[in-house]
Amino acid sequence: MIxxxxxxxxxxxxxxxxxxxxxxxxxxxxxxxxxxxxxxxIPRADWDRHTVPAGAHVEAxxxxxxx
Amino acid sequence: MxxxxxxxxxxxxxxxxxxxxGFPRLETLSDAIRASGTSMVTVAxxxxxxxxxxxxxxxxxxxxxxxxxxxxxxxxxxxxxxxxHLAREAFETDWVKVEVIGDERTLLxxxxxxxxxxxQLVADGFVVLPYTTDDPVLARRLxxxxxxxVMPLGSPIGSGMGIxxxxxxxxxxxxxxxxxxxxxGVGTASDAALAMEIGCDAVLCASAISRAEDPVTMxxxxxxxxxxxxxxxxxxxxxxxxxxxxxxxxxxLPDLGVSS
Numbered sequence: 373m374i375x376x377x378x379x380x381x382x383x384x385x386x387x388x389x390x391x392x393x394x395x396x397x398x399x400x401x402x403x404x405x406x407x408x409x410x411x412x413x414i415p416r417a418d419w420d421r422h423t424v425p426a427g428a429h430v431e432a433x434x435x436x437x438x439x
Numbered sequence: 440m441x442x443x444x445x446x447x448x449x450x451x452x453x454x455x456x457x458x459x460x461g462f463p464r465l466e467t468l469s470d471a472i473r474a475s476g477t478s479m480v481t482v483a484x485x486x487x488x489x490x491x492x493x494x495x496x497x498x499x500x501x502x503x504x505x506x507x508x509x510x511x512x513x514x515x516x517x518x519x520x521x522x523x524h525l526a527r528e529a530f531e532t533d534w535v536k537v538e539v540i541g542d543e544r545t546l547l548x549x550x551x552x553x554x555x556x557x558x559q560l561v562a563d564g565f566v567v568l569p570y571t572t573d574d575p576v577l578a579r580r581l582x583x584x585x586x587x588x589v590m591p592l593g594s595p596i597g598s599g600m601g602i603x604x605x606x607x608x609x610x611x612x613x614x615x616x617x618x619x620x621x622x623x624g625v626g627t628a629s630d631a632a633l634a635m636e637i638g639c640d641a642v643l644c645a646s647a648i649s650r651a652e653d654p655v656t657m658x659x660x661x662x663x664x665x666x667x668x669x670x671x672x673x674x675x676x677x678x679x680x681x682x683x684x685x686x687x688x689x690x691x692l693p694d695l696g697v698s699s
Binding site: 396398408413435 | 459460461462481482486487488499500507509521524525526530531645
């Protein structure tokens with residue numbers, strides 16, 4: 373199990389960041405998207421090969437109005 | 440007369456930076472951006488929600504403005520640093536408005552955490568624009584650690600209370616070797632004008648425009664306030680006097696009375 377944006381998800385252990393973004397309906401080349409795994413920023417260039425281990429907390433973020 | 444704002448070597452055609460928070464609709468945001476004449480707008484980072492498929496970045500790109508990501512919502516230096524790195528990844532910019540909040544009720548900055556975050560982010564190669572209190576000493580410390588500008592508040596975020604301590608703001612302006620951007624507190628056009636008359640180099644404004652009854656017209660008003668205040672600063676105002684000084688000469692005054 374992993375935790376994606378605060379939601380527990382089964383069956384996604386070992387997925388790449390790209391696959392998780394696809395779960396959220398996000399294209400890998402989308403501008404204004406950033407991802408952290410257990411508080412570590414994952415560079416865009418690594419999204420297609422960086423796998424997310426069981427128990428990981430993933431934050432997938434995008435632009436929001438603010439400030 | 441050329442009078443361009445330059446921050447970290449980049450020329451900004453407008454002295455008004457627009458915060459994108461609080462606009463009810465993206466169309467209104469887009470219209471307000473154009474009306475404001477701004478060339479730079481702030482954006483925040485939040486979790487992707489599958490239900491919400493807005494195209495904020497697309498709208499902002501269509502407006503042709505630069506993005507200034509912020510670290511809004513961070514309460515620690517650590518969170519602000521991580522958020523800045525995420526923003527760099529998301530928006531492909533080294534520029535960041537660093538916001539580290541120390542109190543939920545007033546949303547006032549936490550000076551100690553802010554300074555720590557800024558020092559690290561400068562070391563990480565960011566162009567750091569800190570949202571800070573109107574404390575001249577903290578502003579100086581932020582400049583000393585390498586911030587590209589300082590952005591003191593006039594009053595708390597979204598309060599519309601204007602500039603509560605113009606004296607402190609004047610001290611910050613007087614000592615600063617980097618641009619000073621009034622950030623937070625503007626309620627209407629005269630607040631923006633006052634900031635510029637005091638000598639700020641720019642104004643960052645969100646709620647005063649986005650939550651106005653007519654945001655697009657208020658964007659025009661605050662733009663005019665910024666431009667008017669800047670011109671007044673450059674023009675050099677007259678000194679204040681206790682008593683009147685006639686603007687019409689007394690010489691040549693006719694004798695129309697029959698007294699004495």
